[in-house]
Amino acid sequence: MSDERRPVDVERAAIARTLAAADPGAPTLCAGWRVVDLAAHLVLRERRPDLVLRDLLSGAEPGREPHLQRLVADALDPVGYRALAARVATGPPRWSPLRLAESTTNLVELVVHHEDVRRGPRDADGASEPAEPRDDLTPDLLRELWQRVRSTAGLMYRSSGTGVVLVVPGGPRATVRRGADAVAVVGDPVELALHANGRRRAAQVTLEGRPETIDRFLAGLSGDVPGDAGPVAPSGGLAGSAEGLAGSAEGSASRGAEPGRREEQSPERGAPPNLDVW
Structure with missing residues (x-):
């Protein structure tokens, strides 16, 4: 049976499954970000892009962004992390401009960040962890x-x-x-x-x-x-x-x-x- 969902919806479901099964404290390919930081970034980007911009302008090092870390702080226990991963699965709210142009703005973002999780951690030489081949790429x-x-x-x-x-x-x-x-x-x-x-x-x-x-x-x-x-x-x-x-x-x-x-x-x-x- 063919998958009639939009490609961006297929990838969102895939990264949500990966996040739900991942160790939230594991490092990713994004230097300074753990899995929980990356999940929080996806949620903040889709719901409060203004806060993402403020964090960027603050000059804070990755993993120390003031607004991002407030969201992370609520997801450091298992219940909070599961709730954060579930918010990634639901995508941007109905009123968000990202909802209207999600295929254009989100597909590459989701694919790249999915691999950031799958291929972490990086060792001292910057090498990534081998990832299992994907069978869900339609x-x-x-x-x-x-x-x-x-x-x-x-x-x-x-x-x-x-x-x-x-x-x-x-x-x-x-x-x-x-x-x-x-x-x-x-x-x-x-x-x-x-x-x-x-x-x-x-x-x-x-x-x-x-x-x-x-x-x-x-x-x-x-x-x-x-x-x-x-x-x-x-x-x-x-x-x-x-x-x-x-x-x-x-x-x-x-x-x-x-x-x-x-x-x-x-x-x-x-x-x-x-x-x-x-």
């Missing part, structure tokens, strides 16, 4: 996630200093930032969402392009150092302009690994989601 969710990521990735990669092409293996590709020299970021839509949203050490992607272009791409991303963005395929991979990469990436992605390329999948995390949805 074809509609993957297709809509791809559309949302490709529409915002140009802004996310604005400091890269290179052209950027996103490539789904065996699926679509899109030039999100034009340039004479470009890097192809190859991965499934969830991994591309993570990479574009700064979870570059956790995202399972491959970078393809000229070595010097990849170095410039990594250096341009705030806080990145070479290697932070995942496996790099500088030789035998794709090279050239964004237009050239966009034209050639589809065929190379469907062929699989070639000499000089490294696979993006970590054997610890099992198989990626079924991408036979395009």
Whole structure:
């Protein structure tokens, strides 16, 4: 039976289940935030975005935000935490503008924060915990996630200093930032969402392009150092302009690994989601 819910509703139900089963004190991929902090952020963002802005303007370190921590304080016991997770499941209130445009504003947010929980904690070297492969990523969710990521990735990669092409293996590709020299970021839509949203050490992607272009791409991303963005395929991979990469990436992605390329999948995390949805 097909799932007739909106993709954002499917993902909201999934993250709510994960939060309900998680240890609220466990760390996440968001530095300074435990699972309970992240759950509180989702609730505050959807109900009092003005307080999220005040916390941001306060300059407080993650985990010390004044308004967020008031909500966290009510969820430090099991009953309070279950109530907080239940509020995540219900989504924004009817009067909220986020309710009217939830697919546009919330799908990427929910997917990325879901993986923040699933792939934590980070160790002293910043590595993420392997996560079990998901079997609840519907074809509609993957297709809509791809559309949302490709529409915002140009802004996310604005400091890269290179052209950027996103490539789904065996699926679509899109030039999100034009340039004479470009890097192809190859991965499934969830991994591309993570990479574009700064979870570059956790995202399972491959970078393809000229070595010097990849170095410039990594250096341009705030806080990145070479290697932070995942496996790099500088030789035998794709090279050239964004237009050239966009034209050639589809065929190379469907062929699989070639000499000089490294696979993006970590054997610890099992198989990626079924991408036979395009």
